[in-house]
Amino acid sequence: MSIIALYHVKGGVGKTAAAVNLSYLASQERHPVLLMDLDPQGSASFYFRVRPSRGQQAKKLIKGKQAVDAGLRGTDYDRLDALPADMSYRNMDIVLKSVKKSKSRLKDLILPFNKEYRWIFLDSPPNITIVSENIFDAADVVLIPVIPTTLSVIAYEKLWSFFHEKNLDSSKLVAFYSMVEQRKKMHTEIVAQRHPEERKFLRTFIPYSVDVEKMGYHREPVARYAPRSKAAKAYDRLWEELKSHILRR
Amino acid sequence: MTDLLVYAINSIEVQKLWKDIRQHYSTRSESNPVITQVFHDTFDWRLFQKNLTLVREAKDVYLAHVAALEPWSKVLWPKKATPKFWWQFPESPVKDALKPLLDVRALLPLVAVQNKHRSLSILNEDEKTVIRIHHNHIHIKDETRRGQNVHSLTLQPIRGYTQDLQNFRQFLQERDVVQKEEDLYRKLLNSMGKTPGDYTSKFRLDLAPDLSSVQATRMILRYLIGVITSNVDGVKADIDTEFLHDFRVASRRVRSALGQIKGVFPDEKSKQFRKDFSILGKTTNILRDLDVYLLKQEQYCALLPEHLVGGLDPFFQDISEARKAELRNVKKFLNSASYRNLVSRWEGFIDSNSVYAVEEAKNAQRPVLELAQRFIFRRYKQIIRDGQNIADDSPDAQLHRLRIDCKKLRYLLEFFASLFPEKDILTLIGQLKKLQDNLGDFNDLFVQQEHLREYFTQIKKSRPNSLLTAAAIGGLITALSQRQKSVRSEFKRRFKDFSSRKNRAMFTKLFQPRSKGGPQA
Numbered sequence: 001m002s003i004i005a006l007y008h009v010k011g012g013v014g015k016t017a018a019a020v021n022l023s024y025l026a027s028q029e030r031h032p033v034l035l036m037d038l039d040p041q042g043s044a045s046f047y048f049r050v051r052p053s054r055g056q057q058a059k060k061l062i063k064g065k066q067a068v069d070a071g072l073r074g075t076d077y078d079r080l081d082a083l084p085a086d087m088s089y090r091n092m093d094i095v096l097k098s099v100k101k102s103k104s105r106l107k108d109l110i111l112p113f114n115k116e117y118r119w120i121f122l123d124s125p126p127n128i129t130i131v132s133e134n135i136f137d138a139a140d141v142v143l144i145p146v147i148p149t150t151l152s153v154i155a156y157e158k159l160w161s162f163f164h165e166k167n168l169d170s171s172k173l174v175a176f177y178s179m180v181e182q183r184k185k186m187h188t189e190i191v192a193q194r195h196p197e198e199r200k201f202l203r204t205f206i207p208y209s210v211d212v213e214k215m216g217y218h219r220e221p222v223a224r225y226a227p228r229s230k231a232a233k234a235y236d237r238l239w240e241e242l243k244s245h246i247l248r249r
Numbered sequence: 250m251t252d253l254l255v256y257a258i259n260s261i262e263v264q265k266l267w268k269d270i271r272q273h274y275s276t277r278s279e280s281n282p283v284i285t286q287v288f289h290d291t292f293d294w295r296l297f298q299k300n301l302t303l304v305r306e307a308k309d310v311y312l313a314h315v316a317a318l319e320p321w322s323k324v325l326w327p328k329k330a331t332p333k334f335w336w337q338f339p340e341s342p343v344k345d346a347l348k349p350l351l352d353v354r355a356l357l358p359l360v361a362v363q364n365k366h367r368s369l370s371i372l373n374e375d376e377k378t379v380i381r382i383h384h385n386h387i388h389i390k391d392e393t394r395r396g397q398n399v400h401s402l403t404l405q406p407i408r409g410y411t412q413d414l415q416n417f418r419q420f421l422q423e424r425d426v427v428q429k430e431e432d433l434y435r436k437l438l439n440s441m442g443k444t445p446g447d448y449t450s451k452f453r454l455d456l457a458p459d460l461s462s463v464q465a466t467r468m469i470l471r472y473l474i475g476v477i478t479s480n481v482d483g484v485k486a487d488i489d490t491e492f493l494h495d496f497r498v499a500s501r502r503v504r505s506a507l508g509q510i511k512g513v514f515p516d517e518k519s520k521q522f523r524k525d526f527s528i529l530g531k532t533t534n535i536l537r538d539l540d541v542y543l544l545k546q547e548q549y550c551a552l553l554p555e556h557l558v559g560g561l562d563p564f565f566q567d568i569s570e571a572r573k574a575e576l577r578n579v580k581k582f583l584n585s586a587s588y589r590n591l592v593s594r595w596e597g598f599i600d601s602n603s604v605y606a607v608e609e610a611k612n613a614q615r616p617v618l619e620l621a622q623r624f625i626f627r628r629y630k631q632i633i634r635d636g637q638n639i640a641d642d643s644p645d646a647q648l649h650r651l652r653i654d655c656k657k658l659r660y661l662l663e664f665f666a667s668l669f670p671e672k673d674i675l676t677l678i679g680q681l682k683k684l685q686d687n688l689g690d691f692n693d694l695f696v697q698q699e700h701l702r703e704y705f706t707q708i709k710k711s712r713p714n715s716l717l718t719a720a721a722i723g724g725l726i727t728a729l730s731q732r733q734k735s736v737r738s739e740f741k742r743r744f745k746d747f748s749s750r751k752n753r754a755m756f757t758k759l760f761q762p763r764s765k766g767g768p769q770a
Contacts, residue, residue: 030320030321030322030323048377049375049376049377050377050409051375071409072408072409073407073408073409073410074378074406074407074408074409074410075378076370076377076378081408219375219376
């Protein structure tokens with residue numbers, strides 16, 4: 001089992017789109033995949049047409065495997081399950097603060113799924129909170145979509161510093177450029193920049209695309225309704241590159 | 250994947266149901282082109298024993314559970330011929346799974362079908378799939394021109410939508426669509442006249458304790474002769490080495506049964522038929538030996554340092570050549586009139602209505618339980634006595650005799666296993682097997698060294714790389730002789746385990762004859 005967390009300190013960077021498309025591509029390879037939607041906005045759940053079960057899921061979530069099991073939903077695709085988000089996740093920080101070992105709770109929760117799933121994707125909420133620290137602890141790879149703008153790159157650098165300050169394993173951090181508009185000069189320049197060896201940037205980038213935006217309308221991964229689109233092909237390559245990075249690690 | 254629910258249905262019902270579902274639910278349908286599937290298993294159903302089957306489908310080969318025939322692990326195989334042995338598969342989870350299951354057995358095609366699949370997804374108000382229904386129309390090619398058609402309806406529950414599933418099952422129930430007892434795979438095989446699981450190399454026969462000894466022995470012999478004859482085609486077609494092995498084991502068992510279950514047939518007859526069965530052994534000895542060397546190729550290579558391994562190539566080439574010639578001899582024998590005559594003689598012998606039934610022998614009418622206990626216990630006591638007399642420096646011949654006696658005891662335990670508590674018998678056989686493995690290894694290592702020594706003297710200097718071959722064979726003999734020594738030193742401990750107080754008590758409890766004036770041999 002490998003755990004891949006999609007994370008960014010702010011929203012609107014193509015994080016959920018990547019989580020949905022990559023988890024779908026992973027499930028096409030005959031190994032079971034789980035997407036855990038930890039973002040209270042529940043966009044990933046919406047894309048997969050799964051509704052949250054009623055009640056205070058945040059509290060249930062930290063109770064253990066059985067409680068999570070009950071919340072799991074099969075998606076429209078074989079071998080791909082989702083754990084839908086709900087609004088109570090807004091309070092997850094408060095719930096987590098009230099328990100012991102508050103920074104490794106998520107990992108304890110996920111580990112029992114080791115036999116069941118080959119890949120687990122986490123769609124993380126933005127901001128740096130106890131929830132995100134739990135995610136950094138649990139994930140094997142923290143995958144960060146970066147829009148090629150100065151501010152976005154700076155935000156990524158800050159995350160690096162945060163990992164160092166907190167003594168976290170920065171080799172988990174993997175970035176890729178997202179929502180790249182090739183007609184914008186700044187975008188192409190930033191994408192062309194080289195990065196220091198230790199800061200892992202995947203070579204594949206996801207172009208800005210209407211096809212990705214249409215996900216909200218189709219409520220399906222891009223590969224389902226626009227399999228020949230540039231975006232679908234980019235996600236394909238991104239998944240291959242990410243997989244070989246993880247297998248080499 | 251969650252558990253699938255399989256329903257019985259015919260072609261008209263399924264059309265009606267399909268329409269009905271679409272009227273009641275919001276659905277999305279999907280239809281796939283017809284695919285050809287060929288199902289495979291070994292002769293002794295090794296995959297079926299684990300509820301699996303191997304399916305060939307276009308350019309894929311996959312393992313599937315027999316209940317739903319859904320692939321769980323696929324591997325790309327673009328070549329026309331499906332691989333026969335596990336080692337012919339590319340590196341993959343399929344290969345890893347097959348290795349321990351198949352061992353040296355070959356995969357055989359069992360049934361070929363044309364499968365037309367379509368599915369209906371039942372959607373909720375978000376247009377999200379909550380149940381998936383699969384319809385498979387399977388056309389089986391057989392000897393008849395029209396072939397046979399099988400329909401199956403499968404419900405695939407989606408995780409977390411149990412209420413929807415319950416409602417839909419209710420819907421089916423109201424329409425008299427009922428869940429199926431037998432699985433689809435069994436149905437497919439039955440339609441080809443095949444019964445999965447109908448062959449195993451293990452001896453399995455249920456005997457009633459009050460059966461007369463002559464009847465029980467006839468049942469044992471009939472069973473064994475069935476094994477012999479059912480393996481003949483596989484030997485001739487050279488499918489894998491286990492056909493010959495099972496053929497030989499069964500004929501050895503027959504010989505052992507005739508020799509050990511004394512006094513149930515007239516002595517003269519027993520003797521004559523034991524001779525017949527020893528012919529089967531003798532005619533196939535060489536072929537089996539050659540098979541064993543070829544199966545040991547990997548093991549032998551691993552015993553040598555890397556730079557000597559190449560020296561074994563001529564050795565294995567020679568064996569392959571010799572095997573080809575020897576297989577021809579064995580085939581010739583199995584096709585001969587003398588073999589056919591043997592078979593019909595045995596069949597007459599074991600047929601209870603035959604002339605031999607009239608000549609009653611002294612133990613013929615005794616209950617089989619009594620006889621089984623007597624013979625097993627006697628053999629056991631003999632093994633304990635002889636084994637205790639074997640010291641570290643005893644001659645090899647003593648171990649050889651003990652090995653033969655252990656084998657005889659093993660066969661008796663297996664013949665009569667059904668007369669005793671299963672758990673006890675399995676424990677005893679397990680204990681005996683550990684001792685037999687030791688004795689067997691010791692003997693095999695001896696025979697192999699002899700063979701290699703003989704090969705060594707015949708290496709021709711004129712042959713290229715003859716020095717390397719000589720070195721490799723020499724190295725092999727050294728390695729095998731060292732192993733033989735360590736196996737020999739292990740004997741004492743193994744025998745001690747076998748003759749432990751606990752084991753003796755169990756043998757006594759199960760087999761010590763209680764009544765006086767029992768059978769005489």
